Amino acid sequence: MTIDSTDFSQEDRQFMALAIKLAKRGRFTCTPNPAVGCVLAKDGKIVGQGYHTKAGEGHAEVMAMREAGENAKGATAYVTLEPCSHYGRTPACAKGLIEAGVVRVVAAMQDPNPQVAGRGLKMLADAGIATSIGLLEHEAEQLNRGFLKRMRTGLPYVQLKMAMSIDGRTAMANGESQWITGELARQDVQQYRAMASAILSTSKTVMIDNAALTVRWSQLDPQIQAIYPEEKLRQPLRIILDSQHKVLPIGRLFATESPIWLVSSQARDMQGYPAFCEQQVLPESSYFLTDLFTFLGKQQLNSVWVEAGATLAGKLIEAQLVDELIIYMAPKLLGDQARGLCHLPNLYHLADAPLWQLVEMTQIGEDIKLVYRRPSL
Amino acid sequence: MTIDSTDFSQEDRQFMALAIKLAKRGRFTCTPNPAVGCVLAKDGKIVGQGYHTKAGEGHAEVMAMREAGENAKGATAYVTLEPCSHYGRTPACAKGLIEAGVVRVVAAMQDPNPQVAGRGLKMLADAGIATSIGLLEHEAEQLNRGFLKRMRTGLPYVQLKMAMSIDGRTAMANGESQWITGELARQDVQQYRAMASAILSTSKTVMIDNAALTVRWSQLDPQIQAIYPEEKLRQPLRIILDSQHKVLPIGRLFATESPIWLVSSQARDMQGYPAFCEQQVLPESSYFLTDLFTFLGKQQLNSVWVEAGATLAGKLIEAQLVDELIIYMAPKLLGDQARGLCHLPNLYHLADAPLWQLVEMTQIGEDIKLVYRRPSL
Numbered sequence: 001m002t003i004d005s006t007d008f009s010q011e012d013r014q015f016m017a018l019a020i021k022l023a024k025r026g027r028f029t030c031t032p033n034p035a036v037g038c039v040l041a042k043d044g045k046i047v048g049q050g051y052h053t054k055a056g057e058g059h060a061e062v063m064a065m066r067e068a069g070e071n072a073k074g075a076t077a078y079v080t081l082e083p084c085s086h087y088g089r090t091p092a093c094a095k096g097l098i099e100a101g102v103v104r105v106v107a108a109m110q111d112p113n114p115q116v117a118g119r120g121l122k123m124l125a126d127a128g129i130a131t132s133i134g135l136l137e138h139e140a141e142q143l144n145r146g147f148l149k150r151m152r153t154g155l156p157y158v159q160l161k162m163a164m165s166i167d168g169r170t171a172m173a174n175g176e177s178q179w180i181t182g183e184l185a186r187q188d189v190q191q192y193r194a195m196a197s198a199i200l201s202t203s204k205t206v207m208i209d210n211a212a213l214t215v216r217w218s219q220l221d222p223q224i225q226a227i228y229p230e231e232k233l234r235q236p237l238r239i240i241l242d243s244q245h246k247v248l249p250i251g252r253l254f255a256t257e258s259p260i261w262l263v264s265s266q267a268r269d270m271q272g273y274p275a276f277c278e279q280q281v282l283p284e285s286s287y288f289l290t291d292l293f294t295f296l297g298k299q300q301l302n303s304v305w306v307e308a309g310a311t312l313a314g315k316l317i318e319a320q321l322v323d324e325l326i327i328y329m330a331p332k333l334l335g336d337q338a339r340g341l342c343h344l345p346n347l348y349h350l351a352d353a354p355l356w357q358l359v360e361m362t363q364i365g366e367d368i369k370l371v372y373r374r375p376s377l
Numbered sequence: 378m379t380i381d382s383t384d385f386s387q388e389d390r391q392f393m394a395l396a397i398k399l400a401k402r403g404r405f406t407c408t409p410n411p412a413v414g415c416v417l418a419k420d421g422k423i424v425g426q427g428y429h430t431k432a433g434e435g436h437a438e439v440m441a442m443r444e445a446g447e448n449a450k451g452a453t454a455y456v457t458l459e460p461c462s463h464y465g466r467t468p469a470c471a472k473g474l475i476e477a478g479v480v481r482v483v484a485a486m487q488d489p490n491p492q493v494a495g496r497g498l499k500m501l502a503d504a505g506i507a508t509s510i511g512l513l514e515h516e517a518e519q520l521n522r523g524f525l526k527r528m529r530t531g532l533p534y535v536q537l538k539m540a541m542s543i544d545g546r547t548a549m550a551n552g553e554s555q556w557i558t559g560e561l562a563r564q565d566v567q568q569y570r571a572m573a574s575a576i577l578s579t580s581k582t583v584m585i586d587n588a589a590l591t592v593r594w595s596q597l598d599p600q601i602q603a604i605y606p607e608e609k610l611r612q613p614l615r616i617i618l619d620s621q622h623k624v625l626p627i628g629r630l631f632a633t634e635s636p637i638w639l640v641s642s643q644a645r646d647m648q649g650y651p652a653f654c655e656q657q658v659l660p661e662s663s664y665f666l667t668d669l670f671t672f673l674g675k676q677q678l679n680s681v682w683v684e685a686g687a688t689l690a691g692k693l694i695e696a697q698l699v700d701e702l703i704i705y706m707a708p709k710l711l712g713d714q715a716r717g718l719c720h721l722p723n724l725y726h727l728a729d730a731p732l733w734q735l736v737e738m739t740q741i742g743e744d745i746k747l748v749y750r751r752p753s754l
């Protein structure tokens with residue numbers, strides 16, 4: 001059903017671009033749902049707009065129809081994702097659009113959710129509504145990398161963050177590591193944390209850095225603050241790999257009352273831990289990390305932001321679990337006795353090292369940010 | 378004498394920009410002289426243009442005056458470097474401009490050569506010619522980083538080239554290193570070699586890679602080839618650090634008949650080496666590398682392009698002899714058992730690692746190129 005993009009008018013393009021912009025406002029809070037934006041337009045004028053904020057609250061189409069009221073009749077709906085066809089926590093949007101008298105629906109992309117997957121558009125078409133799909137599809141894909149990957153593979157989208165020197169070192173030989181990169185780079189990290197469904201780290205990182213692994217609203221970019229007020233702040237789930245039960249209920253991690261999962265393959269006594277801290281016991285396995293991410297996918301976590309040391313980084317890379325590398329590189333040389341970026345004990349030949357795909361290269365203060373994706377994605 | 382840039386007209390700016398463009402054509406062959414371009418203009422029209430190609434051949438002003446002939450009379454001369462005031466291998470340009478009847482001279486910058494250093498402009502002013510200086514000075518500085526550094530400090534400008542993975546590795550643990558970066562990045566190296574007065578490497582690198590360390594004209598960018606014909610190709614001097622006399626007169630290094638210096642602190646028997654290969658014996662010293670570059674400066678080498686391993690790279694960095702890092706980064710992770718970028722055994726604390734200044738960040742094929750300069754320069 002994908003239509004050649006030349007079939008869309010300049011006006012179509014403008015309204016869909018606005019719908020995508022609206023969708024972005026929901027990215028901090030919508031997990032496990034996708035971020036979706038909707039514009040209703042009639043005779044070239046916007047009659048309603050909306051986006052999805054949070055599971056349980058109105059879908060983008062509902063918000064736009066609410067704003068449009070009677071004006072929805074005869075309008076075209078621009079939606080960044082195919083309208084849903086199933087009755088979940090909210091009624092099916094396709095049905096709502098039909099009832100409101102919308103005459104045309106343009107969707108940026110199909111919803112891969114097996115409960116939708118074309119049914120929404122079919123429901124609309126069956127009701128005599130003109131439908132088309134594929135406008136700004138690439139941009140719509142970027143909005144929901146996490147949700148889309150989970151729907152397609154069952155696994156969350158994994159972003160591995162690393163801060164290093166020019167020569168790929170994360171700490172001095174003596175362990176000294178705070179701070180390699182500058183303040184602006186550290187602030188940049190906050191936006192990724194804020195969008196992630198969960199933050200993954202290890203007991204070692206938590207203990208060495210006394211890490212809180214929270215989103216600090218005050219450090220978000222003012223442009224994000226403008227669309228994401230502090231009172232709506234969502235803290236991502238914090239997942240700590242702690243096979244040896246080393247994380248005690250003390251330190252900055254426990255200072256914020258927000259969910260923590262301690263993961264290991266042996267149950268521990270949770271007495272003394274606050275109620276927001278649970279344990280997740282997974283069976284021992286040589287594929288422990290793959291099993292963990294499969295579990296996290298089942299728990300409806302769309303995306304996982306990883307902040308950890310060279311060991312976990314290497315294991316995730318070797319297990320091909322990383323979708324994106326986000327690298328902050330400070331303009332320093334630390335020398336070959338300093339600590340390395342990732343431990344890859346099974347890589348012996350240059351030709352066996354996969355090529356990552358550079359998708360972003362930005363200067364952030366004195367540092368640079370490099371974003372790489374696996375070529376297969 | 379520096380004049381505020383607002384004192385220059387749009388026309389002045391255009392002619393100086395052209396003079397700089399012309400100067401760039403000489404950068405491959407002009408060493409040990411600076412690259413200089415000159416435009417002669419009268420009534421808003423160009424009457425002559427020229428640039429300096431090679432020591433012993435006409436200076437830029439002479440080439441431009443030759444083209445202008447009688448039209449030089451009454452013209453304005455735009456020169457990227459102050460016209461010379463001394464009779465060297467060619468007559469003083471300041472004198473030539475006076476005799477040609479030029480009425481105004483605009484120089485981008487003063488010549489720091491102690492034999493000139495303001496005397497050229499003074500000579501012109503004394504002859505009643507209007508002079509001004511400072512137009513596109515920054516761009517003019519970039520043209521001749523090598524020459525200018527040598528004139529100001531006696532030392533050549535040192536560029537250290539490194540090819541590495543994302544995690545700062547130059548070779549696998551077993552030494553496998555060809556090729557980490559892609560073909561386009563390796564071609565990019567050729568332009569730097571082509572502009573360098575000399576290429577510095579070590580006996581180890583020469584032997585392990587069977588390196589030729591020559592400029593391969595066929596691999597130069599077509600835009601460079603267009604202004605730098607193959608028959609004018611200059612091979613930079615090749616300088617090999619060979620303290621233990623390991624370089625034998627065999628291999629690709631000796632396949633091109635072009636000067637080689639073997640450097641050590643002990644004289645060797647040069648029998649069997651071709652005439653284009655000489656030795657340079659420098660006294661043993663804890664400051665051997667600093668002494669070497671002082672010697673190279675005295676030998677009128679403006680710039681040195683270094684291709685070597687982690688040991689020499691680290692020593693040059695520690696001795697603060699590196700002006701520029703040119704890093705080619707391949708989109709691979711090689712892991713922390715692979716070989717590091719530079720050996721810095723005396724660096725213990727993060728705070729002691731100096732901050733380099735990023736000046737360029739470019740994607741080259743699948744790789745990226747990062748150019749850093751020492752902040753103090």
